[in-house]
Structures are given as C-alpha cells and as structure tokens.
Amino acid sequence: MSVDKKTVEQIIKGVGGKENIAAATHCVTRLRFALKDESKVDKEALENIDLVKGSFSANGQFQVVIGQGTVDKVYKEMVEMTGIGESSKQEIKDEAAKKLNPLQRAIKTLADIFIPILPAIVTAGLLMGINNVLTGPGIFFEESVVQRFPQWADFASIINLIANTAFVFLPGLIGWSALNRFGGSPLLGIVLGLMLVHPDLLNAWGYGAAEEIPTWNLFGLDVQKVGYQGQVLPILIASWVLASIEKWLRNRIPDAFQLLLVAPIALLVTGFVSFIAIGPVTFAIGNVITSAVVGIFEVAPIIGGIIYGGLYAPLVITGMHHTFLAVDLQLIGSTGGTFLWPMVALSNIAQGTAALAMMFVLKDEKLRSLSGTSAVSAYLGITEPAMFGVNLRYRFAFISAIIGSALAGAVISMAGVKAPSIGVGGLPGFLSIFPENWGSFFTGMAIVLVVPFVLTILFGKMRKTK
Known part of the structure; x- marks a missing residue:
C-alpha cells in the first residue's frame, strides 16, 4: 500500500x-x-x-x-x-x-523498567495457564488431566519449569532492565538480581515457615541470609544504588583501570548494602503494601473491584496503569497470585465490546470499519485502536465500557478470582486464570460482553434523538 x-x-x-x-x-x-x-x-x-x-x-x-x-x-x-x-x-x-512533573517522571521510570520485561512475564503467564489446565482437577474430569493420564505428568512438569523461570529469576530480569534505565551496565544488573535469589540464601517463599533464620555475622552485626524471590522493591532500589556507584566510579577512575576496579567495587558495595539495609527495609515495605492492597479487597471487595475495574481504562490514558505492574508482581511474589490482572483482561474486552457496538451506531463507513477492526484487536488484548480511535472520540462508548468493566470487577473480586501471573489480555485471558476461578471469570466476561454493548447502543440512540 x-x-x-x-x-x-x-x-x-x-x-x-x-x-x-x-x-x-x-x-x-x-x-x-x-x-x-x-x-x-x-x-x-x-x-x-x-x-x-x-x-x-x-x-x-x-x-x-x-x-x-x-x-x-x-x-x-x-x-x-x-x-x-x-x-x-x-x-x-x-x-x-x-x-513531565516529578510524579509523571516516576511513573515513566517504572514503565521504562517493566515494559521491556513484560513479554517474558506474559509468556510465563500463558504457559502457567497451560500447566494449570493439565494439573487442575475438575476441568475435564473429576481429577486432573495428569492424574487421568499419568504419561502427561512429566510433560506438564517441564511446562511448569519453563513457565516459572521468569518468576524464580524475576530480580534478574528487573535488574537488567533497571540498570539499562538508570544508565549502568545491564549485565551487572543481571548479576545483582541473581545474587538476591542465590540458592545459598533462605528462599523468601519459605521465610514465614522457617523455624530458624540463618544469619551472617559481620563483626558483631547479624545479617539475615534471606533471598528476595518474587520481590520487586529490593532489586529496584539496589539497581539504582548500583548504577549510581558505577557512574560515580567511571567518572573518577582512569580508563586503564576501569575494567579492574569499577564493576568489582560497585557490585561489592551494592551487595553489602543490599543485604544489610536495602533488602530488609524494602522487604518490610513490600509486605506492608501487599497487606494494604489485599486488605482493601478483603474488607470491601465490591468497592475495590468497582474502583479498579472502572478506573483501569482512564489510567491507561494517563499512563499510570504501568505503576500497577509492580503491584501485580509484588502480589504474585508474596501471595502466589494477583486479583488485579484479571480485571485488566476484562477491561480490555469491555473496550472491545463498546467499539463493536459502535459499528451499529455509526453511519460513516470508515468509522464503522475502524470500530470492527479495533474491537477484534481489543478482544486480543490490544486496546489502543478501540480506546483512542473510537471510544474516546464518542465518550458515551468509553463510559459504557467503564461501567461494564466496573460491574465485572465487582463480581470477580467478590468471587476472589486470581491469576498466577500477568498473562494474555482480552478473550484468551481465561488461560492465565486459576482453573478453579474460571466459572466466576466467565461470568465477568459475560458482563463485559453484554453491558457495554447494550449501553453503547442505548446511549447512541439517545444521542441521535437530540
């Protein structure tokens, strides 16, 4: 063309x-x-x-x-x-x-760090979904597929290993991306991240159940030998410290000695600071954040679902939705699943449904064609054409999608729907939901397929009568 x-x-x-x-x-x-x-x-x-x-x-x-x-x-x-x-x-x-103002710059920084690693996380979520289908009871049979057909057990086990890798070594992924963003050496970021999940450390997922926490004794100072599997804040702060030290050293050490001195000094200092101060402090902060978010949805799941389900699309317009990637990953690392991401998948579908309804409202052939193609895109998890090309242009369509998404968010929050990972958006999103939550998730999906469509048609007719 x-x-x-x-x-x-x-x-x-x-x-x-x-x-x-x-x-x-x-x-x-x-x-x-x-x-x-x-x-x-x-x-x-x-x-x-x-x-x-x-x-x-x-x-x-x-x-x-x-x-x-x-x-x-x-x-x-x-x-x-x-x-x-x-x-x-x-x-x-x-x-x-x-x-940008300081808040916008902070949001942009988080987006710059998490967006590059998103393909790995989404892939992990999709593969986890496949593993859940094979190992979850009550989906196809009373028992799981691997229980009915034991020959599939090792096949599912390998899928699970491949899927879990991105989360087991999540600090390594974040370290690479964060050092790249902060102007340091990405390779050192990988080493720093892997260092925080070294097998010699007590696994963070076993921290609560451990009878005794191993420690180092640094000249009278006891430092816990704890890993930071699934944690986001420790590696983010440690990466900034590492990049800052590395840049400071590079500006002061002659080129001939940089290979010998810069990386070892920067990594050594950051490592000690991470285990002594950064790790324990940010681990506690991360747990507070997780407890606060979980607490809101435990006390008032309907309100939480309405707010997040309804506000997600407007957050996309501002770019603030990127901040919740870190919250999702923190929830997954701390609790084993996130109840926020399923609402994102339904928000995608709601925007697609509103755009689809506009095909029956609009008379302009170009806009009708755009509505149809953008609806398909949104149903597959890419909402930009639907949101910015159609729904925001006709505000009643955008509002209809928000209403449907808020209602669906309330329903699935009440039911406690969770995803083991951030996964594929739109209609294929159910693959990344825990199988035991499929029924409730499909109910939410039905809401975002019906409510935005009906409301968009009704608002469209009312608009014509004016």
Whole structure:
C-alpha cells in the first residue's frame, strides 16, 4: 500500500507544522512526536484524515495511531518532507521527559523498567495457564488431566519449569532492565538480581515457615541470609544504588583501570548494602503494601473491584496503569497470585465490546470499519485502536465500557478470582486464570460482553434523538 504525500502533509499540518516538531519516531502502530507546543495540534483535522485511526497525548508524547505496516511508510515520507531526521525512541522519550512533573517522571521510570520485561512475564503467564489446565482437577474430569493420564505428568512438569523461570529469576530480569534505565551496565544488573535469589540464601517463599533464620555475622552485626524471590522493591532500589556507584566510579577512575576496579567495587558495595539495609527495609515495605492492597479487597471487595475495574481504562490514558505492574508482581511474589490482572483482561474486552457496538451506531463507513477492526484487536488484548480511535472520540462508548468493566470487577473480586501471573489480555485471558476461578471469570466476561454493548447502543440512540 503506497502512501499519498498529501495525506502525510495533512498529518504534519495537523500536529502544528514541521516547525512544531522537536523530534519524531514511530512504534508498531503509531507515530510518536515530541512537540514544542501541543496546543497547536488540530485533533479534529487529524482524525478526519483517512489514514489516522486516532490520536492522544501521553507521557509528554503526542501519538498518532496509523496502523501496522503503514506507519513505517508514513514516517519515512514524513522524514523526507520535514527534514527532521530519524530519531530513536529513547531520544523521543528524553525530549518528552523534559515536560513531565516529578510524579509523571516516576511513573515513566517504572514503565521504562517493566515494559521491556513484560513479554517474558506474559509468556510465563500463558504457559502457567497451560500447566494449570493439565494439573487442575475438575476441568475435564473429576481429577486432573495428569492424574487421568499419568504419561502427561512429566510433560506438564517441564511446562511448569519453563513457565516459572521468569518468576524464580524475576530480580534478574528487573535488574537488567533497571540498570539499562538508570544508565549502568545491564549485565551487572543481571548479576545483582541473581545474587538476591542465590540458592545459598533462605528462599523468601519459605521465610514465614522457617523455624530458624540463618544469619551472617559481620563483626558483631547479624545479617539475615534471606533471598528476595518474587520481590520487586529490593532489586529496584539496589539497581539504582548500583548504577549510581558505577557512574560515580567511571567518572573518577582512569580508563586503564576501569575494567579492574569499577564493576568489582560497585557490585561489592551494592551487595553489602543490599543485604544489610536495602533488602530488609524494602522487604518490610513490600509486605506492608501487599497487606494494604489485599486488605482493601478483603474488607470491601465490591468497592475495590468497582474502583479498579472502572478506573483501569482512564489510567491507561494517563499512563499510570504501568505503576500497577509492580503491584501485580509484588502480589504474585508474596501471595502466589494477583486479583488485579484479571480485571485488566476484562477491561480490555469491555473496550472491545463498546467499539463493536459502535459499528451499529455509526453511519460513516470508515468509522464503522475502524470500530470492527479495533474491537477484534481489543478482544486480543490490544486496546489502543478501540480506546483512542473510537471510544474516546464518542465518550458515551468509553463510559459504557467503564461501567461494564466496573460491574465485572465487582463480581470477580467478590468471587476472589486470581491469576498466577500477568498473562494474555482480552478473550484468551481465561488461560492465565486459576482453573478453579474460571466459572466466576466467565461470568465477568459475560458482563463485559453484554453491558457495554447494550449501553453503547442505548446511549447512541439517545444521542441521535437530540
């Protein structure tokens, strides 16, 4: 498919002209701009362009949804026409970060750390789902599949090993990504993370049941030999300390001695600080956070489900949803499952259902087509086309999706639905839910398939009568 130069010119004009573009890049589906003045953007003109499926601003970037494949051609044409030069995603992020307040920068930092490791976590969740299907009783037979067919037991065991690897060595993944974000050596981040889950340490999952906690004696100071399996805060803080020490040393040690001194000193100092102070303090903080979140949902699961289920989609608009990745992983590491992620999967479906309903509300053929394709995308866990291309454009559709998601969140929270991992979103999401919770999850799924559809149709008809 060729790209019309006039269309690209319209996009450039819509974002305020080439003089308003500080930098630009693209991802799989979107053009990403760091603009000098976002008030110059003409969103109405942009979204009337046939190629444009939606636009939004997030984390200091103005993003224009184009579509997979086509966005590459549009970007190349735009570079030729504006002469801005091709920018990396990091350059765009750095440019956009200048406009963020401290809270937005903190959220962006968490997103930059957790998004790169998300594919490994999602893959682990999907594989855990497959293992749960094989080992969970009452799904196909009264007993589990592996009990009915013992020859499948080792097959399931290997799947479980592969699935659990990302969580057993989660600090290693976070350490790699965090050091990369903080400007240190990612390889040292991996070593630091693996050090915190070394087999010589008492496994964190056995900490509560241990009769005696082993300790080191450092010149009269007793330091617990405890690992931090499944913990998020210890490796995050330790990674920042390691990166800070490493950068400080590199600026002061001559190049000829850096290989010999920088990494050993930085890792040694960070290791001692981690086991003596960072680990115990952040472990306690993590447990407090976990207890607080769990406590809210234990005391008032309906309210918790309504709030999180309803607010997740608006949080996506602001980018704040990324902060809950850390909470999900903390819950999984501390309690063995998360009750937040199942609501995310249902929120995806709700947005898809609202977009699907818009096919029956709208008369414009382009928008109807966009509604249908974006609904399919949302049902598979990618909600951006549905949210930004359709539902937010017609607010009643977005509100309908939020209402359905909130109701479903209340239902599955009351039922205690949990997932052993962050998994695949949308309709395939049930694979990442504990099998014993499938019935309640499917009830929630029915709600987000029916309620947003009916409400969107009703609101759409009321809107026509005005």
